[in-house]
Amino acid sequence: MFTGIIQALGKIKSMVHRGEDIRLTVSSEKLDMSDVALGDSIATNGVCLTVTDIGDDFYCADVSAETLRYTGFAHYKTGSVVNLEKAMRPTDRFGGHIVSGHVDGVGEVVNIVKHSDYIEIWISAPTELAKYIAHKGSITVDGVSLTVNDVQGRQFMLWIIPHTLQETVIGHYKAGTLVNLEVDVVARYLERLMLGDKAANNNTKTDISMAFLAENGFLKR
Structure with a gap:
C-alpha cells in the first residue's frame, strides 16, 4: 500500500523487451535504497512494481503485458522521468490517501492554466472512470495523491502548488500528456x-x- 506522497524522481535507464513483457531498470540518486529488498514494492508513476534486482541507485522490475495494456508504460521510453514511492510501513505518516498502486486507466492532460501561485490542470478521464471522480474527492495521478477541485463530465481539474511541480513529474506535463489514474x-x-x-x-x-x-x-x- 502507498500514500501518494512522492519520495523521489527517477529515470528509466532501460526497457528490455522479453516477449510481451518488459524488464525495466529505474535509476534514482535521491531515493534511499538502503532498506529496499528483493520482492519489495515500489510505485513507479503510480504502478506497483516488484523489485527483481537492486543496486545503490537503481532497481529492476518486470512489467507485464497487462500492465502495459492498461497504463502509460506503453508510451514510456528510455530517459522518461517517473515518480517513485516505496511501499509504506505501519509507522509512516499517512499524508495522502489509500493508494493501491493498481492503475484503473489512462487519462490525458487537456489544458494547463498558470496562476500566480499555482497551476490549474484539466485532465480527461476514461468514460468508465468518470463516475468515481467527485468534487473534493481524492484521485491518484501518476502516483501523486491529489484533491479534485472541479468536475465537468469526464474532465476534472486539479490545483498544483509549486512544491508539487518541482518534486514530481507533474512539472513536465503539457497538453496531450498521458497519465496513470487510480480512483479512490x-x-x-x-x-x-x-x-x-x-x-x-x-x-x-x-x-x-x-x-x-x-x-x-x-x-x-
Whole structure:
C-alpha cells in the first residue's frame, strides 16, 4: 500500500523487451535504497512494481503485458522521468490517501492554466472512470495523491502548488500528456456494497443508476 506522497524522481535507464513483457531498470540518486529488498514494492508513476534486482541507485522490475495494456508504460521510453514511492510501513505518516498502486486507466492532460501561485490542470478521464471522480474527492495521478477541485463530465481539474511541480513529474506535463489514474478505492468498494445480495449474481452489472438507488432505498420516491 502507498500514500501518494512522492519520495523521489527517477529515470528509466532501460526497457528490455522479453516477449510481451518488459524488464525495466529505474535509476534514482535521491531515493534511499538502503532498506529496499528483493520482492519489495515500489510505485513507479503510480504502478506497483516488484523489485527483481537492486543496486545503490537503481532497481529492476518486470512489467507485464497487462500492465502495459492498461497504463502509460506503453508510451514510456528510455530517459522518461517517473515518480517513485516505496511501499509504506505501519509507522509512516499517512499524508495522502489509500493508494493501491493498481492503475484503473489512462487519462490525458487537456489544458494547463498558470496562476500566480499555482497551476490549474484539466485532465480527461476514461468514460468508465468518470463516475468515481467527485468534487473534493481524492484521485491518484501518476502516483501523486491529489484533491479534485472541479468536475465537468469526464474532465476534472486539479490545483498544483509549486512544491508539487518541482518534486514530481507533474512539472513536465503539457497538453496531450498521458497519465496513470487510480480512483479512490473507497468509491469502488461502495459501488460493490450497494449491490447487496445482488453482487452474488454473475450477470449483475456494477453500474449504479438513479433507478437502482431508488429501488434499494437510497433515494426518496
